[in-house]
Amino acid sequence: MSIMIDSIKCVGCGKCAAVCPGSLIRIEEKKAVIKYPKDCWGCTSCIKECPVHAVKFYLGADIGGQGSLVHTEESGDILRWLIEHPDGRVTEIDINRKESNKY
Amino acid sequence: MKSEKLTTDILIIGGGTSGCYGALTIAESFPDVKVLICEKANIKRSGCLAAGVNALNAYITEGRKPQDYVDYARKDADGIVRGDLLLTMSELLNEVTERLEKLGLVILKDENGKYVTRGNRNLKINGENIKPILADAVNALPNVTVMNRVNITDFSVSDNVIKGAFGFGIDSGIFYTIEAKAVIVATGGAAGLYKPNNPGFSRHKMWYPPFNTGAGYAMGIKSGAEMTTLEMRFIALRCKDTIAPTGTLAQGVGAKQVNSLGEVYETKYGLTTSQRVYGTVMENIEGRGPCYLRTEGITPEQDESLLKAYLNMAPSQTIKWIESGKMPSQQNVEIEGTEPYIVGGHTAGGYWVDTNRQTTITGLYAAGDVSGGCPQKYVTGALAEGKIAALAAAEYISGRTVPEITESETAVYLSEAEKYLSGPKPRFTYEQLEEAMQTVMDSYAGGIKTNYRFNEKQLTLADEKILMLMKLSDDLHAESFHELMFIYELRERLIVCRSLIAHLKARKETRWHSFAENLDYPDRDDKNFSCYVNSKLVDGEIKIIKRELVGEGQIYEHNDRQH
Numbered sequence A: 001m002s003i004m005i006d007s008i009k010c011v012g013c014g015k016c017a018a019v020c021p022g023s024l025i026r027i028e029e030k031k032a033v034i035k036y037p038k039d040c041w042g043c044t045s046c047i048k049e050c051p052v053h054a055v056k057f058y059l060g061a062d063i064g065g066q067g068s069l070v071h072t073e074e075s076g077d078i079l080r081w082l083i084e085h086p087d088g089r090v091t092e093i094d095i096n097r098k099e100s101n102k103y
Numbered sequence B: 001m002k003s004e005k006l007t008t009d010i011l012i013i014g015g016g017t018s019g020c021y022g023a024l025t026i027a028e029s030f031p032d033v034k035v036l037i038c039e040k041a042n043i044k045r046s047g048c049l050a051a052g053v054n055a056l057n058a059y060i061t062e063g064r065k066p067q068d069y070v071d072y073a074r075k076d077a078d079g080i081v082r083g084d085l086l087l088t089m090s091e092l093l094n095e096v097t098e099r100l101e102k103l104g105l106v107i108l109k110d111e112n113g114k115y116v117t118r119g120n121r122n123l124k125i126n127g128e129n130i131k132p133i134l135a136d137a138v139n140a141l142p143n144v145t146v147m148n149r150v151n152i153t154d155f156s157v158s159d160n161v162i163k164g165a166f167g168f169g170i171d172s173g174i175f176y177t178i179e180a181k182a183v184i185v186a187t188g189g190a191a192g193l194y195k196p197n198n199p200g201f202s203r204h205k206m207w208y209p210p211f212n213t214g215a216g217y218a219m220g221i222k223s224g225a226e227m228t229t230l231e232m233r234f235i236a237l238r239c240k241d242t243i244a245p246t247g248t249l250a251q252g253v254g255a256k257q258v259n260s261l262g263e264v265y266e267t268k269y270g271l272t273t274s275q276r277v278y279g280t281v282m283e284n285i286e287g288r289g290p291c292y293l294r295t296e297g298i299t300p301e302q303d304e305s306l307l308k309a310y311l312n313m314a315p316s317q318t319i320k321w322i323e324s325g326k327m328p329s330q331q332n333v334e335i336e337g338t339e340p341y342i343v344g345g346h347t348a349g350g351y352w353v354d355t356n357r358q359t360t361i362t363g364l365y366a367a368g369d370v371s372g373g374c375p376q377k378y379v380t381g382a383l384a385e386g387k388i389a390a391l392a393a394a395e396y397i398s399g400r401t402v403p404e405i406t407e408s409e410t411a412v413y414l415s416e417a418e419k420y421l422s423g424p425k426p427r428f429t430y431e432q433l434e435e436a437m438q439t440v441m442d443s444y445a446g447g448i449k450t451n452y453r454f455n456e457k458q459l460t461l462a463d464e465k466i467l468m469l470m471k472l473s474d475d476l477h478a479e480s481f482h483e484l485m486f487i488y489e490l491r492e493r494l495i496v497c498r499s500l501i502a503h504l505k506a507r508k509e510t511r512w513h514s515f516a517e518n519l520d521y522p523d524r525d526d527k528n529f530s531c532y533v534n535s536k537l538v539d540g541e542i543k544i545i546k547r548e549l550v551g552e553g554q555i556y557e558h559n560d561r562q563h
Ligand SMILES: Cc1cc2nc3c(=O)[nH]c(=O)nc-3n(C[C@H](O)[C@H](O)[C@H](O)COP(=O)(O)OP(=O)(O)OC[C@H]3O[C@@H](n4cnc5c(N)ncnc54)[C@H](O)[C@@H]3O)c2cc1C
Pocket: B013, B014, B015, B016, B017, B018, B019, B038, B039, B040, B041, B046, B047, B048, B049, B052, B053, B054, B055, B056, B057, B058, B150, B151, B152, B153, B186, B187, B188, B189, B207, B208, B209, B211, B212, B213, B215, B216, B245, B345, B346, B367, B368, B369, B370, B377, B378, B379, B380, B382
């Protein structure tokens, strides 16, 4: 499991690199790069930071991943998770940050 | 490397759960005290809380007392806990919970404004942003300085009194000598000692943060601090592949552990944390695997709530459900045991401390997963210990001056770091040695490969091999400051491995299946091992110290500490 960064979209703001708990992302020539892809813990901190949704998260094939790319979009209290399937379908799940888990 | 000296009243190493709360406590009760937090990543999302947490696992619910929590933890650990530490922690659990809520954590309440509980000890929350909430509060404190991306590698100790620490900026490459009147170590536990469940591309998809590498333990061990109960390893029962927590399924929707025949097996082996892991191992050995949490038949509304709950703490599991097209109501969730970790917040391994969380080194305090004797801390217990250590450290420094770390002492540690940056390229990389270490631990010190079991001969071999890897790691070479951190992380882990092996060897009994299952001594031996197994590095050798249990209602003090 790891992340992919779309270097065309990336504006080099450095926010994803700042928060990674493993400091795995670096800014090189004004673009974010994941320096140690196999060291990613999968915490998704970086994708929640990116203002242009250039960082996407995926599950490795070794843990049963099927190639979907995941990012989040925030508006107000809503954190929307978007899971783009390889066939183009997108699953969206909205989380209200003011609401507790039911379980 | 450029070298700089910093001075502070209290140095907090690790800006995680405990470290952040320690800083908040000092700022509130001792506003004039200067605090420096050195964090290897960035306090916004560093440590255990990065992805969020699912619930507050440690809370004293209505009608219960702190002592009930002590009794529960003692039973779960088959007696090897410190009741005095558990009680002082439990007494603060509710206070820190209310504080978290004030800082912005969403906690579920009923129509009367009371917290909604899950079982006897848990509260339901939205824990996705728990770490940014803590970090924002800390960043707003005037007398607290946060240095992110500073990796601490060693303590400075003279005559058993703490003087500060050494570390370096992983971006800047600046070498820091930090003088402090007191130090709180809050670096979390140790992951990555053993070969993980998925050693290939997803090698870091482990439960415990792979970036908590046991630095705090290693620094303490090197400086002669006493450690306790490292042999009580923690092995988590987790969702297969994603290694996501299972509590939400087990306690949230009441899913039972079943084998592939659909039989509920948990009652057969017992319900303590280690017995649940052991039961799953045994069902697999006896041909009734794989094992599952029985979620089939839950409602679509429950499915939906689970998808959301997992996004708030372990998003991979939700993605897995969505990708497979099978919701938990349609398919039971397969479970497996993880590789072993050392985590003083779940089991009892870590620094040997008094009730102020002072270690056996004067002026050095330990809080959270790095601190021993006090299992089942979880988030709120880590906050509570952060508070206890902070108050004690702030009182300890009153009237003290900042100790001096001499240039010649700095030179020793600086030259070690520079050696890795400048030396010739050796045959091996840090990555190869890390893999070798994990393979050794997996094969000879009770990893997944041997169903967590070991015998004395295997442990002896493990120790020999770890020692050899330590020698090889002397010559490693770093191309960047980040790689320099990788080298230190590897060396920390090797130090922790050696102490762990010594502890596993010393407890010649099997009290906890899976956590410490010695095939040469398959039974529990209360006569000889109703005691703490502690250790200390003396003249380069690990010395084992057996200590009597601190009885119910008793309080342990460091009376035999040398300084
Ligand atoms: C995935 C996961 C889920 C969990 N879910 C729950 C839950 O739902 N409910 C619950 O109650 N508990 C939960 N827990 C347990 C709880 O989160 C931890 O016990 C607690 O957060 C530990 O706090 P800590 O301060 O000891 O460690 P951490 O919060 O991990 O802090 C350690 C900090 O030290 C830093 N550090 C490490 N080494 C160095 C170094 N050499 N120099 C500088 N900095 C360093 C790290 O980057 C990190 O920021 C969970 C734990 C994990 C791992």
